Amino acid sequence: MGRVGDASGRSGGDVRWPFVVACDWNGTLVDDGDRVWEAAGAVLSRLRLPSPGRVEFFEAWCLPLTRLFEELGVPRSQLGGAVRHWNDEVSARDASLAWGVREMVEGVRSLGAGVGIVSAAAVKVIERDLARLTLTGLLDFVVGDAEPKRAALRSLKPDQPGQVAYVGDTEYDIIEARAAGVWAIGYGGGYRPGAALAAAGADHVIDRLDLLPALVRRLDGSVPSRSGAMR
Known part of the structure; x- marks a missing residue:
């Protein structure tokens, strides 16, 4: 698992932010x-x-x-x-930034929350994209080569998983978020349709990333209500 600007900078996780939003990369923050x-x-x-x-x-x-x-x-x-x-x-190929990413990052950070990436993509792929899209330094952390993702998500706030949300565009993202005990937010504008993400167990599904700050405001201080995490 590769990390850049590690979000779990102290043992027991990072305590700088009361709430942490982690996002998938391919198909979520980039339209690729x-x-x-x-x-x-x-x-x-x-x-x-x-x-x-x-x-x-x-x-x-x-x-x-x-x-x-x-x-x-x-x-x-x-x-x-x-x-x-x-x-x-x-x-070796270029990608476009998904619509609303910059607004989403600014909005989440205005709430005092941290925002970054947890992706199965290689760190070199993410770093190249960040540089080309002029996002280097904008995000609080980048975790690449995350397999399984649940381990990386648990490391963000191991004592407060309910204060972490993971945003992803595939069923796998939803399953991994639920297995980690964090909020599972489906993004229906990526590789897979919102209905498929809801069926996989997403706590919420959004079709636009700029809607995320308002959702974070609602989630902060609550915990996912589930009969059991998907494994």
């Missing part, structure tokens, strides 16, 4: 559907495997990446190499 599909196609082509169309690819999308490539036909012995190649291909 084309590049991840193209990157996967490059990986499969190199392995002489058929590449799905864009719609079929995102219907099959799942995490962790090893599971995705196994579903796409990559032999188990080649899964590690496929993931590394995918990260290289993604890093």
Whole structure:
């Protein structure tokens, strides 16, 4: 697990912020559907495997990446190499910032909360994107290579998981947030539709990132009400 501007800077987690918002990167803070599909196609082509169309690819999308490539036909012995190649291909392509990201970050921080990234993507991919999108230094922490994500999320506020929200665009993100005991916020503007995120157990689903500060204001001081975390 790689970290830049580590949010768990002290033993027992970081106490600088009363509330922490962690966000997924690919498909959540960056609008990069084309590049991840193209990157996967490059990986499969190199392995002489058929590449799905864009719609079929995102219907099959799942995490962790090893599971995705196994579903796409990559032999188990080649899964590690496929993931590394995918990260290289993604890093070589540009992506756009999702609409409302800067407003969201400013709004969350105006509440005194911390905001950063927890992603399964390689740190080098995230750092390159941050630099190109002029976001370097804007976020409070970056955790890349997070697999499983639940471990990284638990480390943010291990004694107060209810004071952490994780925003992601896939069912896997929701499952990992629930397993960590933190708020699971689905973002319906990414790889997977909001209905799928709700079905996966999201506590809330938003279609615009600029709506997040108002939601954080409501969540701060409460805890997720669940019969049991998904595992």
